Amino acid sequence: MNVSLRFKVISLLFIMITSLALIMNEKSTALIYEKTQETFQQRLEQLAESVKSYWESEKNTLLSNSMLYAESEKIINYSTYSLLNLLQQELERLISKTGFHDMRLLLKNGQLISSSSPIIAQSSPFNLKDTRLHLAQVELQYGDEGLFLVAEVPVQKMGELIGRLSLRRKLDDTRLKKMARNLQADVSLGVREQIVASSLEDRARDDMVKEHFRKSESREMIMRLVLKGEVFSVGRLAFEKTTEGDPLIIYVAVSQKKMLSLVEQARSQNLSVTGWALLLTLLLTIVFSERVLIARIRAIRDGANLIAEGNLDQKFNIVSGDELGDLARSFNRMASNLKSNRDRLQHYIDRIEKLANYIQNILGSLKTCVLTWNMSGYIETVNTSAIAELGEYYGDLEGLSLHRFLKKLKLESRAEMVKALREITYSESDRQFDIEIDLGEHGGIKVLQGGFSVLRDNAGKPYGFVLTLSNITQRKIIEQQLYHADKLSSIGQLSASVAHEIKNPLASIKTLGQLLQEETGEDDTRREYIDVIVSEVNRLNGVVEQLLKYAKPEGSSFRQQAFSDVIKPVLALVNHEAERNRVILKAEFDENLQVYVDAEKIKQVFLNLIFNGMQAMGNGGTISIRAVKETESPWTAFAVEDSGAGMPEEVCRKVFEPFFTTKQRGTGLGLAIVKKIIDLHGGKIEVKSEAGKGTTFTFYLPSKQEG
């Protein structure tokens, strides 16, 4: 979804300003809250001081009142003259006009008169030696009746102690409510983990007990408690102890309700003002963005689009000195630089393209396979030769890992290659190695010779390897053929010399043997021996003839002719022998098939192969002869297939070697001569045999001799 820049700018500004405003709003609210809390703290501290003053004032009032009462003439007289009922009535009368709880007078004889009870109690008389009886004091009393502030003063008549008057102020809810009215804050008194009096309502008091006393860890001097669903700032103050030594804790609680309401009001007002400010800002932003920003950015965008489309002559006419002006000038410089750089770049591109084409042509024209590997072990580039040589075997070469490359090689080849790679890596010595690739049943073995070299960047740091492979299969074949030919040549020469040496004695032996035949009658017993000698000499002559034929082949006479003219005389020749051996001859070929051969030698090839097949089938069988011109190849294939017993593989490998035979009376030269004739035609022959199914000799001859 495309969103316009204006919308983005406005949205961004609006979000930023909104966020800023909200943060400031929250900050200001938090500040107000914090300041208010500080104010509350100060207020609590002031209240604590007020409570202290109030407390002192209360004590002073109590003390001064008790002293006033102690100086009352009636009280003194009634006490002095044991008018205790009147005294009690007077105490009651006095108390009834005040807010004090009660007044008691303990006479020195131990009689206790209380304003709250007409019963006169009796206790121990004073020990008049105790000087403390003449002192005034104010103390806190806490008991079953509650908490009391008690002022106790001596009552004297004419300097003589007659008793001690105690005036008690009960610190109860009523009293604290009065105090709360004066202080404008709730006040509670706690002794021994109990709220003994409070100006708070019952539920708030319960909450205070729950919130405060049950959370002993939170007893700070100033705390925040929720009482009756209302938040209070509560100050805790301990500055007096009861007569039993229990500290009196005074809690001053100020409701934060009003403050929180004001803070909330302030927050609402802030939000409202912020909202209006945001609206105004939004409008101004829209106008500003349109007038000042967007229009100019749009102009720059249009210009940039033109530049992007290739119009590097585009110039911006924004002359302002602000950032957009700078941007426009930067665009102008950029366009100028781009144009300059584009020209230079084009120049370099042309050169690089030429160079790339040059290299590509070189690599493409190379018969050698060139593969580059990165340091991660993956092929990055391959040339045409590599694809031709290895593509069929590996498929897509680019991206092929070294591991997979090696995996397809023979074990020896793999070891050779790894060794070479290790050497180039560690010692940087390039080592040549051969690898063999098995191309399958028909493909044979492909032999490649290769080597590694290191690819380095400008800093000399290696970033990959180059593997060069050259197909040396043909060379290897030629080398083998040369070796074989050399071997055959040696054998032929040896055979020829041996044949020459043997032929003349054999002629003498044959001549003498024929003479003996003539001289010996039919019935002579020696005649049979002489016939054997002549026969064997003939056979030896045949062998010698074949040796001489192998060693000194006759001159070749190649010409284009119908294959039927070649094969039919052969079939006629062997037909009688085939019938004798119960062999069926099948010939399959195109009558129009033309071959370019030395006909006599090819006849010899077929004769040798057919006779070889007949000898392999002792109990008869079928010999098939086929000739086919391969459509997309320059070869014509010929096959002679028998249904004999077949040959083992080791026999197959040696079958074309001279003097190798498996027959008792064979010379071992028949198939060697066949091989030699095929080689003479520039063809190739191969044998396939399977035990129990027969043997097939297939040879390929060029369809037409080139040149």
Add this chain to the structure above:
Amino acid sequence: MQIILKTGFFSLLLAVIAVILDLQTLIAQERPEAELKSTLIASIDFVPEVLEMVRRQLSEQTGRGVSLIFQPAEPDSAEIPEQKPQAILIEKGLIIPEKLQDYNKSPVKIELVWVMVFHSSIWQLIGDELTPESFGKALLQHKEKHPFFFPWFESLFSKHSLLNFCQNFSNCSARGKYEKKPFWQQSGAIRLLYRAMEQGLLNPLSVEADQMLACKVFTAGDSVCFSMWVPIKWLSAPEQVKRFFGDARIGVFKVNDRRLLPRLSLDLWLEKGFDLPLTASETIALEGYELIEAGIEKKRDWFRRDFSEAYDQLIIGDF
């Protein structure tokens, strides 16, 4: 229909008017006659209880409601109030007749006598005859039971009280050596009272007390006996005493075989032209009692001369 409604409305109106007229008649019949506005001028100090007794008696004898304002006065300086009341009840002889030209003396007279009021707890201890001795012994018995308690309280700051004691006990102060005998064996009222205070029987505050305080102390239970003026009728009507003081009795000391009874007479004077169907006061016969009434001259002398000396002796004990 309208006729029925109009008739009903007028019947209701007439009934309401009749009811209002009947109520007015009833109210007129129930309204009492105008109250007699009177002033009591005397040299004694009246406690509220006695003043109330006087008012009631006056009301009985005049047959009207009485409002009574007490105006204390000295024998030398007693005057008629400027706003002349309809009736004035005056201590006998306190105001000279020339000052009462606008008033006529009526036959109504109220007499008060000076008696001692006892709480039954002490009365039981006194026995059959009230003598200083029986009284003293009873006080001692009481004191034994309540050692911090002063059983006897008197209004000795009152000039009339001291005068009455002096009259009751024949003489005021005796001369000669003061011996610390029991108070009832002392000769002279002042020594008797002083000794009683020394014995812790008479509350020493009595020397600073007036009738009001003495009565208050008794009613509060802080004393079991004190002396006061009571209507003479009370001598024969003990229920009146109980009415005001609860479980109390009144008694008169028999001293030297005589029962001297100080008396105070209040005469009623009516404004001239103001006629009332008055009932003349009866003369009450008291057997065994000798009523003594100090004349105005004697009172004047007592007030001016003798009281100070007697009071000083009571305080200082300089006998």
